[in-house]
Amino acid sequence: MTGFLAIHASAMVATTLPDAIVFAVAALIILAGAVGVIVERNPVHSALGLVIALFGVALIFLLLKDDFLAAVQIIVYAGAIVVLFLFVIMFLGVDKREVIARESLRGQRPLALALVLLAAVGILLLGAGAHYALGASAATGTATNQPGGEVAALGRSIFTTYLLPFEATAALFIIAILGAVVLTKGRGTLSQERREDSPAGDEPDDVSMSDGPGSSEDLDVGAGEQVEGSGSAGEVASVSTSVVRVPGATSQEVEE
Amino acid sequence: MTVSLQWYIGLSVVLFGMGALGLLIRRNVLVMYMCIELMLNAANIAFVAFAEKLNDIGGQAAVFFVLVVAAAEVVVGLGIVVAIFRRRPDTTVDDLHMMKG
Structure with missing residues (x-):
């Protein structure tokens, strides 16, 4: 082993x-x-901290002479995943909402800290004096210093030794894409409910229009639909009926 | 002054512990996902360090697959978060007990 x-x-x-x-x-x-x-x-600040940590990991990869994975780390993680996080955070508007002080499980945080510290110290103690298997098992693996560089070695390894996991990865991506589409877009019922909700919010205007002094029975049907589409139904309904035919008419034009 | 394997493994352990700690004490689903990413990166550091010290490309292939799985996991996870967020306007995990029996 030492040799x-x-x-x-x-x-x-x-x-x-x-x-x-x-x-x-x-x-x-x-x-x-x-x-x-x-x-x-x-x-949002947590996501920026994550970017910093991921750049540090890329630096570690560079230090380990692993240029390709460092580049992939920055492109995929900092470029795609964190941007996705930021998109979701800002899309949902969840920033500044977490109440840290509320602790639903009493004593969970000290317990979590103690457990994590115990596990980490245990692993460190195990690893500090350990004799890693730097001998026999390493001799069987595929060397990193192949002709063509590390990227060629990695590609050759992925497409020969790890071909089946690679194919499984392709299937996983298809499943993930399908799942994301179904999860986020497949809520047809909800979005239809929302679309029905928003005209329902306009209905009070229609009611007030019919309750108005020159009631909507005097208008012909086409004007009524146009007024409803214009969204200024209450304002238009309060003026005289003969001029209301123009849907986009402002109050000054109506007064003329 | 050499950077031996123990230092990389120590850094990996500490980063993994911080990710696990954040996963345990935070309540925001998105921040919990970020902590999972920290833990995955800790594993990646260990993989690459061992691959370099052992002169074995398998560790880097594992890191490649971890990256892929992390990307897929984030896509599905954030899709779930968006789907949940449509029903209730909060991403605090304590309020998500709709599947409780």
Whole structure:
């Protein structure tokens, strides 16, 4: 194992002080972004914290000499997923609504903190002194330093070794697209109810028009429909009936 | 001064813990989704670190699939959020007990 490690270490570029600095900066960026996601009241600010954390993760990928995944990380996560989050947040208008102070389960937050700390410290203690399987299992895998670079190696690996998961991914995407369309657009009944609700909101105007002094029976039917379409039914109905034929007529024109 | 594998795994553990903590203490569905994204990214850091140290492309392929699944999950999840939001004007998970038996 140590022999393999020595060979492997010589194959890799030796990590130096700049690497350590980059790692520290990236870790700080990630942790600051994660703290921002957790503690910010406004979901928009949380999304911006998420962007910061994702950029830090991309920096870590670059530090690990994984250029392709760093680019994909920025494009897919920061470019698509977070924008989707922001779209939904602003579309729904849910910003500044969460009441942090309300705690429905008593003692949940200290318990959550304790459990997470316990799990993290446990994993760290397990990992600190562990001897990772850097020997035999690594020798069986597909090497990253293939001819053509890492992107070629990744593509070759995805289209040969991981072909079945790749196809399953395609099916997953189809299902996700269908699910999103059905979930967001398939509510035909609700949107129809809303469309019926909004003319129902105009009905009081029609009632007031029929209750008006020059009652709508005097108007011919075409004018009545036009008045209803113009949306200024109450105003028009209060003036004399002979002039009302013009639906877009303002009050000054009517007075003339 | 070398950045050994332990540092990457430590960063991954801390980020995963923060994501889990946010998932447990926040009440907004969207922020909870963001915390899930943090946890997925923590796993990605561990995958890439191991892939680099082990000289194995499998870790990066796993990260690729995690990215894909995360994108699909966010699409479906936000679709559910929008669908729920049409019925009730809030995204607080405590109020979503319509499937309670």
